[in-house]
Amino acid sequence: MTKDPVDLPFDADEMLEGLRLWVETESPTFDAAAVNRMMDVAQHDLAALGARVERIPGRMGLGDSVRATMPHPRAGEGGILVLGHLDTVHPVGTLEKLPFRREGNLCYGPGIMDMKGGNYVYLEAMRRILAAGIETPLPVTFLFTPDEEIGTPMARRLIEMEAARHQYILVPEPARPDGGAVIGRYAIARFNLQTRGRPSHAGWALSEGRSAIAEMARNVAVIEGMTNEDCTFSVGVINAGKWVNCVSSVCDAEVLTMAKTQELLDEGVAEMMALNSTEGDVIMEVRRGVTRPVWEPDQPGTMAMLQVARAIAGDIGFELPAGSAGGGSDGNFTGFMGLPTLDSIGVRGKGLHTLNEHIEIDSLVERARLAAGLYCRLGA
Structure with a gap:
């Protein structure tokens, strides 16, 4: 059996x-219950490899995390x-609109x-x-978390404490549009x-009310x-009102800001905080x-990790460009800590966060070979 990890018998159909x-x-x-069902699936697959698996309870109403130490x-x-x-x-039920399905070289699913x-x-x-009996130079640990999509408010400390023990961090977020990796991320x-406004009956006494929705709409613009180009602001969530015949007294919203540098982030934060107002109706x-x-x-x-990854990619037969990116990931935390981190080294695809989310099937074997090469060459 081959001992070169790049040539291991990966099969896209099996994957x-x-x-x-x-x-x-x-x-x-x-x-949280749905996330924990997914953690159950991952925990089973990790345990089947002989890993020592730990279930770390969630907090803040969020799901659990799973940490698995591979045999070594x-x-x-x-x-x-x-x-x-x-x-x-x-949300649960998306499978009805975006079922798991294969179409040519593409595979779809939430x-x-x-x-x-x-x-x-x-x-x-x-x-x-493991099946090939290959011993990696360094032990490998997996950490799967439940709250990245909301900014990792609960698992950040766990990530930082776990990452600090390791020499290399691999983050298999999806590849960039050009197939490249991420070696830095914006804030x-x-x-x-x-x-908060003043309620009133919208039909009987409209002029007596002061609409929280109207004020929020003005602020959205x-x-x-x-x-x-260097600092973006996006209003992604708005919640208000229960009765159309009532002038809304409360409106809530959430805003996401992306900045290319810490200085720009600080300026963006200051602009947002300046919107606070305690005067007026x-x-x-x-x-x-x-x-x-x-x-x-x-x-x-x-950068040293990137050179190793590029050499592996060359052996496989593809190029691996790299650069900074927006979007945010848990790699922000480990990169900020100064830990060697290679991000967006997962599958290629398009449409993430949409009802057109899909991957390119031929990237499964390509990226599995890249992963195997990294496991076996980092620390060698």
Whole structure:
């Protein structure tokens, strides 16, 4: 049997068969029970490899995390950490509109690109390595978390404490549009907004009311108008009103800000906080939510990892461009900590967070070989 991990007998059809259960186990972040069903699936597959698996209870009404230490003579020591999330943005029932299906070189399904496909591929690479009797230079640990899609408010500390033990961090988020990896990420900040007005009967005494919805709508235009190429503002959630015949007294909203540098993030935060208002008939309260720090590119450890990955990709037969990116991931945290981190090394695809989410099937074997190569060459 071959001992070159790049040439292990990966099979796309087999991977799709295993990945199907992952995709069809819907796991939206805010449904802790659904996320935990997905953690059950992952825990089973990890245990089947002989891993020592730990279930870490969730907090804040969120799901659990799973940490798995792969079989190795030095198991438990710091080595390579595979860091991924198993929550998605798709509510339970999305499978009715976006069923798991294969069409030519594409395979569709909720969360298949972001990021169940990449997580499964890196697990499959480890399965093949163990089956071949290959001993990796460093022990490998997997950490799957439940809340990345909402900024990782609960699991961040767990991620940081676990990552600090390891020499290398692999984040199999989906590949960039050009198939490349991510070696730095922009900062992401979230904000919670609330306008509070004065209720009244919308038909009987409209003029006596002061609409919280109207004030929020005015601010939406102001906030999104602050966007430029280097710092963006997006209002993604608005909740208000229960009765159409009542002037709304409360309106809540959530805003996401992306900035390319810490300085720009600080300026964006200041602009948002300046919207606080306690005067007038309708007041605006702005509260800062979770933040993903800037992960500066070109860190020596990360660049050294990239060179290893590029050599492996060359052996496989593809190029691996790399650069900084927006979007945010848990790689922001490990990169910010200065830990060698290679992000977006998962499957290729398009349409993440939409009802057109899909992966390119031929990227399954390609990325599994990349994963196997990284496991066997990092630390060698």
